[in-house]
Amino acid sequence: MKSYLHLENGSVFEGELLTKSTEKTITGEIVFFTGMTGYQEVLTDPSYKDQIVIFTYPLIGNYGINEHDFESKKPHVAGVIVYEGNMSHSHYQAKYSIGEYLDKWNIPLLSHVDTRAVVKNIRQEGSMQAVITADEKYTVVPSLTGLSAHVAEVSTKVVEKFGEGGKHVVMMDFGYKKSILDSLVAQGCRVSVVPFDTEFEQIKDLKPDGILLSNGPGDPKQLEYLLGNIKKIITSFPTMGICLGHQLTALALGGNTKKMLFGHRGANQPVVDLKTKQVYMSSQNHSYEVDEPSLQGTSLQVRFRNVNDNTVEGLMHEDLPIFTTQYHPEANPGPIESSLLFKDFLQMINDYSGREKAYA
Numbered sequence: 001m002k003s004y005l006h007l008e009n010g011s012v013f014e015g016e017l018l019t020k021s022t023e024k025t026i027t028g029e030i031v032f033f034t035g036m037t038g039y040q041e042v043l044t045d046p047s048y049k050d051q052i053v054i055f056t057y058p059l060i061g062n063y064g065i066n067e068h069d070f071e072s073k074k075p076h077v078a079g080v081i082v083y084e085g086n087m088s089h090s091h092y093q094a095k096y097s098i099g100e101y102l103d104k105w106n107i108p109l110l111s112h113v114d115t116r117a118v119v120k121n122i123r124q125e126g127s128m129q130a131v132i133t134a135d136e137k138y139t140v141v142p143s144l145t146g147l148s149a150h151v152a153e154v155s156t157k158v159v160e161k162f163g164e165g166g167k168h169v170v171m172m173d174f175g176y177k178k179s180i181l182d183s184l185v186a187q188g189c190r191v192s193v194v195p196f197d198t199e200f201e202q203i204k205d206l207k208p209d210g211i212l213l214s215n216g217p218g219d220p221k222q223l224e225y226l227l228g229n230i231k232k233i234i235t236s237f238p239t240m241g242i243c244l245g246h247q248l249t250a251l252a253l254g255g256n257t258k259k260m261l262f263g264h265r266g267a268n269q270p271v272v273d274l275k276t277k278q279v280y281m282s283s284q285n286h287s288y289e290v291d292e293p294s295l296q297g298t299s300l301q302v303r304f305r306n307v308n309d310n311t312v313e314g315l316m317h318e319d320l321p322i323f324t325t326q327y328h329p330e331a332n333p334g335p336i337e338s339s340l341l342f343k344d345f346l347q348m349i350n351d352y353s354g355r356e357k358a359y360a
């Protein structure tokens, strides 16, 4: 069925709707992902909640959707745009085609769109509101708040426990990816996943050896009301922050964040570790960044930097055992070379165990 993608700037693109769903009209912020593979992880990463994702790689769906690569229990994207969507798949472990999977959740897959032209619009004018509809004429209403999703919609409501290991990590769930949990368990951790707004006293009662602040959707400033609590937590236990968790660490300790023009979403963003001078290829998915000048006068230092555009890609604290990455060391989808950072986190936990008094 013929359908259309309308952008906030008035541009219209024709495509073919491959899913049966959606006579309805879908609205979301449109963002582009440049990785050649990894669409299953993208669809199910809660950080993409309510966004329309356009894939720049021209053939999407050829290896299907399998049982192993889900990042959460369901897809979170509002809609998917591709140049050519493959409705049959070749991989023997695949359970669904991408179309069948999206149909199951009533999410539209619009194919045969001039994706290059759409992405040029986004690169020039920034991420913007977009609509997928069967109507050729449509006026897209700009988002008033810029907040498409709230963390409360994707965070767990109850404490969930995983793994049997000796060290206990409490992961504050702002919309965590399963690969982060798997990476911690693989390091021999016992993990408690807790709601995003769990208070310091409750976290303390869980007797954590370390804290992980997870990734998650939307503007980090939507959680401004929780920064006091987050500050107390991260200055009391060894902490690793990933993506939204990195941004919240910066905000809680006196830094600032701002929206990027179109963000970083892909699997080959080069990041340099300023401590070791080593460059890693990294997997990324974010629209906001830590504003570097705002870090002046705080106890945070830039540890990782994007080699393409020099943006801040990670922080470390001058005195306390805290480090963060804007990128995704759990690396799904993407290169696994940064996964060693989970080992560093465990090392940091071990180094600091028994030194809790240092915090007093």
Ligand SMILES: NC(=O)CC[C@H](N)C(=O)O
Pocket: 047, 214, 215, 216, 217, 218, 219, 220, 242, 243, 244, 245, 285, 286, 287, 288, 289
């Ligand atoms: N993956 C994430 O955690 C994304 C963080 C934040 N929502 C952003 O877009 O910048």
